[in-house]
């Protein structure tokens with residue numbers, strides 16, 4: 001029976017605005033899954049979306065749509081992105097899937113019945129973007145220690161999971177099984193910062209969040225999103241259901257690959273839940289590093305993507321899926337962070353794919369077609385030939401060793417060392433000179449045979465990483481696309497096999513020209529205030545229409561803070577005919593505001609008026625007077641102004657939305 005291999009990515013928040021950093025975990029998992037399939041293993045590769053929680057509930061409410069209406073297009077976009085990048089998962093789990101919801105309920109029921117989940121009152125600080133609770137001591141300057149954003153104090157009745165009870169077993173797990181969490185530095189972090197500091201029980205239900213899985217024993221509570229999300233790793237296999245054949249076959253996971261910021265949930269909470277359920281633990285959790293821009297995590301919320309091209313749709317459209325996959329798999333040292341720049345991306349693609357691999361396969365196929373009708377026979381071998389052969393024959397072991405350590409960059413380095421060696425072999429054997437001398441025909445055949453075999457072996461071993469170009473290479477040497485490991489040693493190709501000339505599979509990019517074109521494109525994109533993809537019904541488009549350019553997103557609109565203010569004093573600004581200086585009360589505070597309405601209102605008329613004020617504009621001085629806001633007016637075509645006022649009585653400080 002084939003060895004099984006169960007690999008998972010984290011399930012993604014349906015946030016939209018996907019960037020190349022989002023693709024990192026999943027492309028690595030896909031390459032690992034493909035590598036294990038190539039080795040003949042029975043692979044199950046899981047990914048999906050994490051759809052419940054306050055964040056989604058709030059975003060949908062802001063747009064006046066249901067959570068489902070909000071997330072469906074975003075999930076479709078994500079699936080589209082995986083299709084574009086040739087990510088071949090076996091299941092895409094949505095936490096709104098019925099079987100998952102039922103499984104989460106079964107998990108809670110089991111933990112409640114065993115006493116590991118109990119009711120108490122919760123009081124703590126909640127970070128909505130991270131969906132995480134913190135104690136006061138854990139906050140950094142009063143903000144979320146993970147992302148630095150505002151937290152809110154929340155007190156409510158909640159169910160708790162007895163996490164504290166599992167601390168000794170977790171410590172023992174890390175002592176006995178150092179391989180469980182990788183890389184090693186993350187183990188130290190978990191053990192020293194969390195486990196040794198002592199664990200407190202975890203609040204695992206909410207009454208204030210409606211968009212979640214209702215607890216079966218108390219449906220006014222919904223499941224804490226992280227328990228909901230982590231459960232996906234077993235719910236996807238039918239854990240606890242009548243249909244649990246996949247669970248029996250594939251659990252436990254061979255690898256949960258996750259970004260380093262979510263290691264805590266996977267390395268502490270998840271094993272504790274499994275211990276409480278009495279289920280086996282995953283074999284390994286790996287916390288990988290991030291793609292950085294300017295030293296910071298590439299992140300949608302930080303909007304730090306500019307001026308680089310980070311949109312996966314655009315990158316695939318311009319350079320192809322293989323180029324994007326290759327960059328992600330080759331460039332970032334596994335386990336560490338790696339800086340992303342468009343220039344680095346282009347240089348890597350040019351040097352490895354266009355120059356080294358592209359040149360080798362197109363030169364080899366062209367020379368065979370030019371000089372022989374089909375693959376020539378291999379004649380007597382020289383020391384140089386044998387050296388190349390030996391290197392090619394040893395390649396699989398090196399690639400496997402690197403992939404066993406999940407190290408795709410190292411595996412690719414080995415493959416490209418052979419590609420480089422073969423290019424050097426061309427320079428050393430000078431086949432273009434051999435072709436001119438009829439007495440060297442047999443030697444020419446031997447050289448080209450060796451090159452064809454190297455191309456083929458490299459293409460087979462590159463299949464997990466480059467999904468498209470490898471098929472073209474194999475096809476041009478008349479090899480079946482599903483050629484497997486049985487053929488990764490020298491001698492598979494037979495003289496007389498049909499060979500087709502390969503066009504350049506990775507055209508060389510003029511880096512300077514491309515950088516200029518990309519900069520222009522990125523500028524245009526940044527200028528576009530396109531509507532949120534999540535609220536659109538249509539499929540994501542790579543290039544936005546003119547109409548979209550003049551639109552802004554709800555998030556952009558949300559940046560403008562509008563409040564009701566009451567004018568409590570007003571005078572004319574000296575030396576100005578247009579300006580009035582108002583003192584405006586906004587809730588508890590008063591602000592100095594200057595507005596260009598002197599032609600339409602007298603200072604006396606202004607006092608006592610309720611106005612709409614923009615309260616988060618940067619303060620400025622107008623005619624030497626400080627202005628800490630802007631009073632909103634309507635203006636007709638002749639330039640006549642009229643104040644906007646609330647239609648009914650409302651206290652100053654009220655928010656305008």
Ligand code: MSP
Nearest residue numbers: 010011012013021024025050229230259290291298
């Ligand atoms: N929903 C949770 C995971 C729950 S799993 C039970 C979550 N989702 S996420 O959408 O924020 O992240 C999904 C994956 O994308 C994570 O592995 C995260 O580390 C990865 N990345 C997001 N930005 C990234 C970079 N800039 N660089 C590398 N990976 C990054 O967390």
